[in-house]
Amino acid sequence: MNTNNNNAVEVHNLEKRFGSFTAVSRISFHVAPGRVFGFLGPNGAGKSTTIKILCGILSPTSGTGTVGGFDILTQQDKIKQNIGYMSQRFSLYEDLTVEENINFYAGIYELSREKKRTRKEWIIHMAGLEGLRSSLTRTLSAGWKQRLALGCAIIHEPSIIFLDEPTSGVDPISRGNFWDLIRTMAEKGTTVFVTTHYMDEAEHCDSLALIYKGAIIAKGTPHELKTNFMKGDVLKISLPDSQQGLERLAALPIISESALFGSDIHAVVSNATTASPLIRQFLDQHTVTGYTINEIEPSLEDVFVSLIENYDRENTKNEPDKS
Amino acid sequence: MNLTRVKALTKKEFIQVARDYRSLTLAVAIPVLLLILFGFALSLDVDNVPLAIWDQDKTQTSADFIWKFQGSRYFKVVGYFDNYKQLEEMIDRNQALMAMVIDTNFSELIQSSQPAPVQLLVDGSDSNTATIALGYASAVVSGYNAKFLLQAFSKSGIPEPAMIDVRPRVWFNQDLRSRNYIIPGLIAVIIMIIAALLTSLTVARERERGTMEQLISTPVKAGEIILGKFIPYFIIGLIDQLIAVAMAQFVYHVPFRGNLALLFLCSALFLTGSLALGMLISITAKNQLMASQLAMLVTFLPGFLLSGFAWAISNMPPAIQAITHAVPARYFINILRGIYLKGVGIKVLSLYIFMLVFFTVIMVALANKNFKKKVS
Numbered sequence: 001m002n003t004n005n006n007n008a009v010e011v012h013n014l015e016k017r018f019g020s021f022t023a024v025s026r027i028s029f030h031v032a033p034g035r036v037f038g039f040l041g042p043n044g045a046g047k048s049t050t051i052k053i054l055c056g057i058l059s060p061t062s063g064t065g066t067v068g069g070f071d072i073l074t075q076q077d078k079i080k081q082n083i084g085y086m087s088q089r090f091s092l093y094e095d096l097t098v099e100e101n102i103n104f105y106a107g108i109y110e111l112s113r114e115k116k117r118t119r120k121e122w123i124i125h126m127a128g129l130e131g132l133r134s135s136l137t138r139t140l141s142a143g144w145k146q147r148l149a150l151g152c153a154i155i156h157e158p159s160i161i162f163l164d165e166p167t168s169g170v171d172p173i174s175r176g177n178f179w180d181l182i183r184t185m186a187e188k189g190t191t192v193f194v195t196t197h198y199m200d201e202a203e204h205c206d207s208l209a210l211i212y213k214g215a216i217i218a219k220g221t222p223h224e225l226k227t228n229f230m231k232g233d234v235l236k237i238s239l240p241d242s243q244q245g246l247e248r249l250a251a252l253p254i255i256s257e258s259a260l261f262g263s264d265i266h267a268v269v270s271n272a273t274t275a276s277p278l279i280r281q282f283l284d285q286h287t288v289t290g291y292t293i294n295e296i297e298p299s300l301e302d303v304f305v306s307l308i309e310n311y312d313r314e315n316t317k318n319e320p321d322k323s
Numbered sequence: 324m325n326l327t328r329v330k331a332l333t334k335k336e337f338i339q340v341a342r343d344y345r346s347l348t349l350a351v352a353i354p355v356l357l358l359i360l361f362g363f364a365l366s367l368d369v370d371n372v373p374l375a376i377w378d379q380d381k382t383q384t385s386a387d388f389i390w391k392f393q394g395s396r397y398f399k400v401v402g403y404f405d406n407y408k409q410l411e412e413m414i415d416r417n418q419a420l421m422a423m424v425i426d427t428n429f430s431e432l433i434q435s436s437q438p439a440p441v442q443l444l445v446d447g448s449d450s451n452t453a454t455i456a457l458g459y460a461s462a463v464v465s466g467y468n469a470k471f472l473l474q475a476f477s478k479s480g481i482p483e484p485a486m487i488d489v490r491p492r493v494w495f496n497q498d499l500r501s502r503n504y505i506i507p508g509l510i511a512v513i514i515m516i517i518a519a520l521l522t523s524l525t526v527a528r529e530r531e532r533g534t535m536e537q538l539i540s541t542p543v544k545a546g547e548i549i550l551g552k553f554i555p556y557f558i559i560g561l562i563d564q565l566i567a568v569a570m571a572q573f574v575y576h577v578p579f580r581g582n583l584a585l586l587f588l589c590s591a592l593f594l595t596g597s598l599a600l601g602m603l604i605s606i607t608a609k610n611q612l613m614a615s616q617l618a619m620l621v622t623f624l625p626g627f628l629l630s631g632f633a634w635a636i637s638n639m640p641p642a643i644q645a646i647t648h649a650v651p652a653r654y655f656i657n658i659l660r661g662i663y664l665k666g667v668g669i670k671v672l673s674l675y676i677f678m679l680v681f682f683t684v685i686m687v688a689l690a691n692k693n694f695k696k697k698v699s
Contacts, residue, residue, distance in 0.1 A: 096335065
């Protein structure tokens with residue numbers, strides 16, 4: 001379609017229906033090249049469906065878009081040559097060895113003999129699989145499988161990588177290493193499109209879109225989301241018995257939402273300066289001692305919980321007969 | 324079609340097949356087992372019918388008559404008894420298929436040139452064998468009668484009357500060994516079952532494990548995936564074919580009168596069609612279990628019952644006969660028997676070969692089309 005667009009990924013009013021179920025409902029967004037774009041949302045929100053459309057695996061019901069400048073409706077073959085896709089199941093051939101899996105994808109992407117050799121060494125080194133070249137893939141741990149799957153998906157050095165829940169089922173240390181890897185690739189100019197439902201991982205992204213029930217309900221950088229989309233301030237309340245405290249504070253009308261984060265309570269109020277004294281007074285009345293109240297920048301989780309709750313409230317209000 | 328990608332796919336598929344030793348054993352064990360079972364056990368020949376005898380006459384004449392049975396290769400006398408209860412027991416216990424009762428006045432009646440009744444009791448629970456055994460018995464009896472008649476004529480000095488003298492010559496299978504008929508047909512059944520069974524799992528397995536999703540995100544084309552999967556199984560199918568042909572030759576000594584190249588050419592054609600059928604099943608089925616069951620159903624039943632492999636199609640009711648035209652194994656079996664026993668060539672077999680080409684083209688096209696549809 002338009003040839004002068006510089007975005008790595010761009011979609012307009014993309015929609016995908018399966019029968020009467022709308023998996024993705026008229027979403028639009030764009031991703032600049034060399035950025036890490038996080039596509040966030042709970043399970044079943046439409047993340048995987050969107051990623052499959054972008055990779056040319058599924059056809060959209062309606063809408064337009066480009067990936068790497070190629071049309072997602074007509075140039076799927078071109079797209080497939082320029083992207084790497086890693087599905088959430090680390091789909092490697094478990095009955096093949098590490099090296100055989102790499103050889104297979106090297107053949108699929110038609111790498112030259114020389115290229116194949118250097119890329120293979122790079123993958124084995126990147127994934128820390130030295131000494132495991134001839135091990136059957138099924139014997140590897142999840143972290144190894146994840147990195148090998150990533151290596152196979154990007155063996156042809158694509159300019160755009162799609163990662164569908166790349167860290168699910170992987171231990172925290174492997175997750176950390178994996179994100180370091182993603183950041184390194186982005187610094188070298190690769191565009192990374194990643195879906196996740198881990199909010200802490202979202203902080204690693206340059207920009208984010210939150211998808212919920214098939215619709216994008218918020219877009220922006222992590223900082224923008226925290227400052228623009230949060231209706232109200234967040235207070236962190238630390239007190240000796242946080243469980244009991246949470247129950248008591250729920251009775252206060254000035255607190256619109258409250259939830260436990262570790263041993264602290266995060267309470268959403270419309271204005272931190274006016275609410276703090278009232279909460280202090282309330283706690284003093286209930287003879288609670290040893291507490292602290294601080295205003296904090298909301299975490300992405302706070303933002304998303306609040307956005308999703310707003311979305312549900314509005315949609316049940318607008319369509320009362322549907323619930 | 325890109326050769327580098329096909330090569331990578333074929334190599335991967337080969338490694339997977341080689342590592343899946345259970346399937347590999349199955350691929351070799353099933354044909355050998357079928358050949359042994361059907362080659363030795365499924366004999367439609369009726370030889371050595373066990374015969375129990377109650378000779379109430381006990382004369383030279385009755386002994387001569389019994390000898391006619393005992394002397395033929397079709398009967399084997401399993402014992403002499405002297406009451407019905409014992410005969411009944413022999414038949415009940417499957418120790419005798421037929422029992423013959425010769426009346427006390429047998430020789431008297433013969434000597435006075437009167438009809439001498441002989442009772443035959445036949446176990447009719449296997450109607451086919453019973454019919455054949457009865458046919459043998461009446462042949463033995465009419466041989467005895469003819470000889471007796473001629474003796475009577477020559478004794479009384481009347482010139483021998485003209486009689487029709489049938490001189491049968493059996494073509495293609497001189498000894499009328501049913502094995503010669505079954506083994507070539509079995510080759511078709513084996514190819515069909517193995518081909519469909521092995522390939523039925525390949526696509527379903529990749530879908531179940533999620534590797535298909537990964538694969539279709541690459542520039543690979545549907546035709547390349549199908550071809551990559553096809554090549555290793557084609558080679559296994561040819562090996563099975565070789566085993567079957569070798570066993571037919573060296574174990575069962577089935578006569579081979581035709582062209583070996585034509586045999587393998589037709590086999591390759593049928594194998595291709597069967598592999599495509601298996602792949603089609605694999606593409607359509609929801610999972611591996613359903614795929615293998617479907618493959619068994621689609622190949623085993625028609626392959627065995629409706630192909631004319633063991634049971635003649637001409638004996639089936641017209642409606643079933645019509646259905647057999649849709650069973651590709653039927654045409655391949657005709658080709659195999661033609662090449663093996665009759666030694667006929669491409670000219671005589673052209674219609675059957677055409678039907679195989681038709682089957683193969685349709686199956687390959689369907690597999691390719693359905694694969695593309697499933698992928699997008």
